[in-house]
Amino acid sequence: MKTKTVNLEKASVKLNNITKIFDSPKMDESVTAVDDFNLDFKEGELTTLLGPSGCGKTTTLRMIAGFEDPTNGDIYFNDQRVNDLAANKRDSAMVFQSYALFPHMTVAENITYGLRFKKMNKAKQKEKLNEILRIIGMEGYEDRRPGELSGGQQQRVALSRALIMEPKVLLFDEPLSNLDAKLRETMRNEIRRIQRDLSITTIYVTHDQDEAMSISDNIVIMNDGHIEQVGNPEEVYFQPKNEFVADFIGTVNLLPAEITNNSGNSFTLDIMGERSLTKEQKGDFNIGDEVQLVVRPESLDITEKNQGLINGKIKNRVFLGTHNEYYIDIGLKKPIKINIFNTRLKEDFQRGDEISIDFNSSDVHIVE
Numbered sequence: 450m451k452t453k454t455v456n457l458e459k460a461s462v463k464l465n466n467i468t469k470i471f472d473s474p475k476m477d478e479s480v481t482a483v484d485d486f487n488l489d490f491k492e493g494e495l496t497t498l499l500g501p502s503g504c505g506k507t508t509t510l511r512m513i514a515g516f517e518d519p520t521n522g523d524i525y526f527n528d529q530r531v532n533d534l535a536a537n538k539r540d541s542a543m544v545f546q547s548y549a550l551f552p553h554m555t556v557a558e559n560i561t562y563g564l565r566f567k568k569m570n571k572a573k574q575k576e577k578l579n580e581i582l583r584i585i586g587m588e589g590y591e592d593r594r595p596g597e598l599s600g601g602q603q604q605r606v607a608l609s610r611a612l613i614m615e616p617k618v619l620l621f622d623e624p625l626s627n628l629d630a631k632l633r634e635t636m637r638n639e640i641r642r643i644q645r646d647l648s649i650t651t652i653y654v655t656h657d658q659d660e661a662m663s664i665s666d667n668i669v670i671m672n673d674g675h676i677e678q679v680g681n682p683e684e685v686y687f688q689p690k691n692e693f694v695a696d697f698i699g700t701v702n703l704l705p706a707e708i709t710n711n712s713g714n715s716f717t718l719d720i721m722g723e724r725s726l727t728k729e730q731k732g733d734f735n736i737g738d739e740v741q742l743v744v745r746p747e748s749l750d751i752t753e754k755n756q757g758l759i760n761g762k763i764k765n766r767v768f769l770g771t772h773n774e775y776y777i778d779i780g781l782k783k784p785i786k787i788n789i790f791n792t793r794l795k796e797d798f799q800r801g802d803e804i805s806i807d808f809n810s811s812d813v814h815i816v817e
């Protein structure tokens with residue numbers, strides 16, 4: 450039986466009070482790109498750093514890789530503090546958005562590039578190359594040059610070049626941004642498959658919520674150098690900590706409400722001054738607090754006027770085959786979006802109808 454030649458050791462990564470401040474000599478002011486991060490990246494898991502442009506994702510990744518020194522704080526791979534270790538001594542490998550392949554080298558030469566510095570003999574290199582090509586699904590492409598490959602294939606070669614080094618930590622910086630939507634989806638499934646098969650500790654930077662949701666064990670949601678929430682995809686989707694997370698993760702309906710009663714983990718809310726609702730939820734909310742209720746489009750119902758929680762008017766209805774998308778004006782800046790599967794629709798409500806929207810307290814989540 451053939452033994453596996455790619456044998457990855459695993460590591461956890463820990464950031465303790467990591468801050469990065471960039472000095473800007475021209476403007477005479479500094480930028481705090483990363484502000485006091487404490488994070489644990491667990492062994493064998495894929496964690497995504499997700500957030501809008503400029504929130505500090507790449508800077509965090511580059512500090513873990515050793516390309517950038519933190520201004521304060523400590524970075525650990527397992528129990529080893531790695532702050533003073535050069536990038537090439539850290540047992541991490543990075544896959545870049547731009548692939549960073551050598552155009553004059555063949556696929557095989559690109560993939561084995563790092564091994565040559567390890568002074569590995571040719572036969573062993575070939576054995577590792579063959580296994581990587583098999584894992585990545587690119588057997589037979591050894592002699593092509595990057596210019597003769599598609600974008601997706603080039604990204605596979607870039608990933609192979611990282612994997613062949615048997616890193617303890619694999620780092621991705623927006624690896625799929627240069628690919629079209631369909632290929633992005635294929636490649637993210639592929640990356641997840643390989644990551645799971647090898648169970649390699651992986652840190653993945655993206656600004657794309659769908660990508661983060663579909664591939665991650667954990668998501669770190671960042672905003673302006675701060676961590677807003679850390680959780681698995683279900684947690685950040687169903688229990689966003691605040692309005693920023695709810696909005697960024699793609700929950701489209703936010704209803705303003707006020708806490709009118711608080712008994713332990715049960716809160717009574719006044720929704721838009723119209724109706725009250727009681728919700729069981731863990732949280733630190735006080736009477737008088739102005740909060741937001743997160744409600745997903747698939748959790749809302751349409752009923753006859755005055756029969757539901759809030760009255761409104763149907764602004765638009767879009768037929769999408771399996772379901773209808775309704776846009777309801779309830780006097781907020783943005784209309785409320787409701788998805789109703791055709792089988793769920795009791796009555797045929799039309800554009801312009803005065804209706805009422807309804808939902809169960811179990812389907813909402815209170816955020817600050």
Ligand code: ATP
Nearest residue numbers: 471472480482501502503504505506507508509656
């Ligand atoms: P994007 O998704 O656009 O790549 P990001 O979340 O990765 O953004 P970073 O590239 O980490 O964000 O940048 C965080 C902040 O630090 C930004 O305000 C950026 O302008 C600043 N910054 C990053 N690198 C430097 C640098 N070398 N010198 C000065 N400021 C920098």
